[in-house]
Amino acid sequence: MSERVWKVVEILSTARQFLEEKGIENPRGNAEALLGKVLNLPRIELYLQHDRPLSDDEVAAFRDFLRRRVHHEPLQLILGSVEFCGVNLEVRPGLLIPRPETEELAEIAILSLREANLNREIRVLDIGTGTGCLAIAIASALPYVRVDAVDADYEAVRCAAQNAQNNGVAERVNPILADLFTPRFTSSLAPPYDLVVSNPPYVTEAEYPELPPEVRNHEAKHTLVAEQNGLAFYRRIAELLPQLLKPKGLLIVEIGHGQNAAVSNIFSELPCRINVRSDMAGIPRIITAAWLKETSVCP
Structure with missing residues (x-):
């Protein structure tokens, strides 16, 4: 007693x-x-x-x-779930826990698709889906959207599939196991897409030891850290973007603190209109790249 x-x-x-x-x-x-x-x-x-x-x-x-x-076990892991843009998501050890700033990315994506008013089924690609937070939030908000949710981590794909099922969007969210950096990445997909979204790893090796223990000890390093001074994923996405986006399609990515200029420069080499958006703290956090070409590499 x-x-x-x-x-x-x-x-x-x-x-x-x-x-x-x-x-x-x-x-x-x-x-x-x-x-x-x-x-x-x-x-x-x-x-x-x-x-x-x-x-x-x-x-x-x-x-x-x-x-x-x-x-220093994250609160979300102890609770087993997190609220993200009005949907409840299961979280698992090792996977990136959805952050409030990423909700802003989802909200921009949803608003952009609503404003596009395409009057047809819209196809979205989520690169590095993790728990499926972006894919599921977008699909839950927009019933005419279908999302290919890609990750190189098998546990992430399983978690995203379970979360899609739990939130009633499993028929419109398709989790795919595929590695962005392999030569056959696009063969796992069915491009082109109206929208590509990504919250990729962007922490540098130098920054990693300074992360809070809640992050460093409970989220896998590969979900956080990127090579080439945190820019590897942006460069690879830019390389593939002509194959991935439809004419007049849109890319939306989250960036790390201080990466505004470097990531903007990467995408400015493409025929895109670049826009940088700040988060609620006034920190540049999201970059949108609107594809300006009338044609795409894909038919």
């Missing part, structure tokens, strides 16, 4: 203080999310049921979650 009977309001307060002392960012939000997971309650219900006593098993489970969190 526990030494005391904990109530929701008491254990939340104690957990918040504990997480704060351990240097965890947003300790209150973390405590609420973890306790909500244990009790299977939304955040608001924790306060509506503030006098609810916890069982010994619930206290033990909550303490285990707190232990994992102070050892």
